[in-house]
Amino acid sequence: MTHQEAVASLAAERYLLDEMAEPDREQFEEHYFQCEECADDLRAAAAMVRGARAGMTARSASTGPTGQVVSIAEARASARRAWYRSTTLPWAIAATLALVAGYESIRTSLPQSGTTVPIALEPITLRPASRGAEPVVHVAAGPTAAPIALAIELGDVPQGGDLGYDLKTVDGRPGASGVVAAPQPGAPLLLVMPSWTVVAPMHYILTVHDAAQPGHVLGEYRFAASAR
Amino acid sequence: MALRTRYSFDGEYIKRLIAADPDTERHFTDYFSDLLSLKLRARLRSAALAEDARQETFVRVLTALRQGKLASPESLGAFVNSVCNNVLLETYRSNARATPLDEEPAEPESTEPSMEARVLRSEEQGRVRDALAGLPDKDRELLHWLFFEERDKDEICRALNVDREYLRVLFHRAKQRFRARFADAAPQK
Numbered sequence: 380m381t382h383q384e385a386v387a388s389l390a391a392e393r394y395l396l397d398e399m400a401e402p403d404r405e406q407f408e409e410h411y412f413q414c415e416e417c418a419d420d421l422r423a424a425a426a427m428v429r430g431a432r433a434g435m436t437a438r439s440a441s442t443g444p445t446g447q448v449v450s451i452a453e454a455r456a457s458a459r460r461a462w463y464r465s466t467t468l469p470w471a472i473a474a475t476l477a478l479v480a481g482y483e484s485i486r487t488s489l490p491q492s493g494t495t496v497p498i499a500l501e502p503i504t505l506r507p508a509s510r511g512a513e514p515v516v517h518v519a520a521g522p523t524a525a526p527i528a529l530a531i532e533l534g535d536v537p538q539g540g541d542l543g544y545d546l547k548t549v550d551g552r553p554g555a556s557g558v559v560a561a562p563q564p565g566a567p568l569l570l571v572m573p574s575w576t577v578v579a580p581m582h583y584i585l586t587v588h589d590a591a592q593p594g595h596v597l598g599e600y601r602f603a604a605s606a607r
Numbered sequence: 608m609a610l611r612t613r614y615s616f617d618g619e620y621i622k623r624l625i626a627a628d629p630d631t632e633r634h635f636t637d638y639f640s641d642l643l644s645l646k647l648r649a650r651l652r653s654a655a656l657a658e659d660a661r662q663e664t665f666v667r668v669l670t671a672l673r674q675g676k677l678a679s680p681e682s683l684g685a686f687v688n689s690v691c692n693n694v695l696l697e698t699y700r701s702n703a704r705a706t707p708l709d710e711e712p713a714e715p716e717s718t719e720p721s722m723e724a725r726v727l728r729s730e731e732q733g734r735v736r737d738a739l740a741g742l743p744d745k746d747r748e749l750l751h752w753l754f755f756e757e758r759d760k761d762e763i764c765r766a767l768n769v770d771r772e773y774l775r776v777l778f779h780r781a782k783q784r785f786r787a788r789f790a791d792a793a794p795q796k
Contacts, residue, residue, distance in 0.1 A: 380756075391776045392782065396753070396760070397649070408646055412688035421787040422641045430735035431754035436747040464727070520757040575756075580654035605653050 382417065395428060406438040424577055432578065433552075502530035502569060505585065505600035516577060519607040524574035530567040531587060533597060537561055541590035542568065542597065549582040549601075558590045579604040616683040625673050626738035636665060639687050646688075650695060660698050664691045738788035753778070 380390065390407045399407065401479045411417040413523040430436070503516050516527055536542065542561045546554035555576050562568050568587070577583065581604045623631035643664055647657040669691050671677065677686055739747060752758045752766075764774050 389775050389779055392779045394645075395782075396775065398771075398775075404649070408688055409685065412642060412684035413682075414684075418638070418642055420782075420786065421645060423789050424782050425641045425645055426731060426735050426789060427739065427750065427782060427785040430739050430756050433748040434755055435736050435739045436751035436755060495671060517652075580648075587664075603654065607652070 380406045382410070382414050385414070385417055391417065391424060394421075395424055438589070467591060477534055500525065500528040500571065502515040502528035502567075502603065504530045504532065505602060506532045507534075508584070508599045509599045513582070514602045515605050516579075516583075516602050517607040518574055518577050518579040518604050520574070524607075527572050527574055527577055529570045529572070529585070529602075531566055531570060531585070531598070531600060533562070533587065537570075537589050537591065537598060540565070543588045543593060544570065545586045545588070546572075546576070546583055547586075548578075549584060554578075556582060563589065577604045579606040617680045621672060621677060621680045621683065630792055639665075639684075643687070643691055644759070646691060647695065651698065656698060656702070660691070660694045663694045667694065734789060734792040737792055738785050741788045742781060742784055745777075746784060749777055 385391065385407060389411075390399075394404065394407050411421055451457075503514050505514060516529070518527065519525065533542075538561070540561050541558050543556070543558050545556040548554060554570060559568065559570070583602055583604060585600040585602070587597045587600070589597060611656050619768050620631060624635055640661065643661045644657065647652070651657045651660060652750065668687050671686070671690065677683065739750070740748075749763070749767075753760070760771065760774060764771055767774070767776065767777070
């Protein structure tokens with residue numbers, strides 16, 4: 380592929396939009412590794428794409444209501460569905476799914492999927508950050524993507540009380556937060572979140588605390604989000 | 608419109624690289640990092656795997672250079688690409704041996720932020736934010752749909768009443784406008 384061909388065919392655009400067949404990708408890669416102009420173009424474009432993926436293209440910073448899903452999740456959800464802006468109920472339902480993700484709740488977290496049948500979820504078990512390797516949560520894209528199910532191993536939890544959770548990226552960007560009912564002793568907390576709550580690739584930290592005593596952290600859980 | 612200091616990949620450059628000249632090494636890794644990441648992230652779904660492959664590529668290229676395996680200085684870019692291809696193939700094989708892709712094991716524990724997060728934390732973050740903020744609303748909206756919301760492209764085309772070919776043109780224009788602003792904000796070296 381010559382530089383002229385690359386420019387004329389909008390090769391960089393097709394490459395970044397993932398619209399190239401593998402042989403074309405390879406040809407373009409062979410080219411841009413040797414073409415300083417295309418390399419410069421792609422580097423700038425890569426920075427642009429990273430910025431867009433990090434949410435820097437949002438019209439305004441979203442702070443969101445306290446205790447609800449905010450920032451990344453809210454921006455994504457509100458931009459996708461105008462009707463979502465008018466209510467926090469779907470988020471509250473999604474956030475309060477504990478122990479069992481019932482059919483109705485799952486349907487609420489899949490507003491675009493149109494599915495009317497039960498679906499099986501495979502929860503990713505999160506253990507305290509000090510134990511074992513960082514689990515990987517595979518995140519599917521698209522309106523029909525299944526929600527993310529996290530089974531959170533808890534230690535001592537307040538009996539009959541509520542738990543607060545706070546999801547952030549490792550560099551401190553808020554993802555989601557909320558309050559859920561504490562599970563029975565010994566049972567994991569099952570948290571089901573819409574797939575767009577978690578952006579891949581990214582490393583996340585989920586903190587669970589006693590809702591009555593926000594300073595009392597019950598556990599910190601790390602996981603990596605990877606695109607499916 | 609160069610976004611960084613230009614060096615020629617000539618014999619002198621290779622000599623400095625072999626001699627571990629810090630400026631040349633920095634340029635070399637800066638120059639190829641994003642290119643390798645773009646290539647690897649499109650093929651490896653794990654950020655950690657892509658990062659490992661990128662590092663492995665650099666190590667192998669530098670080792671090969673020191674062993675005099677580069678045919679000509681001008682072919683350095685092609686050489687880096689071909690080493691990366693080999694690393695990719697080995698990564699595929701090693702992962703295929705280890706476990707099926709849909710049963711990928713947990714990645715090693717890491718307290719390091721992701722590749723994207725690290726890059727965005729650097730000084731570049733401000734430049735990217737400023738350059739994006741300076742784009743027309745329609746460009747930002749398009750980029751937001753494409754990369755943040757990851758909307759289906761056909762859906763975007765319907766929303767904009769354009770075909771896929773013209774979507775590429777719109778993306779091209781947004782990219783060019785971003786690049787101009789990003790280059791303007793580049794630190795002088």
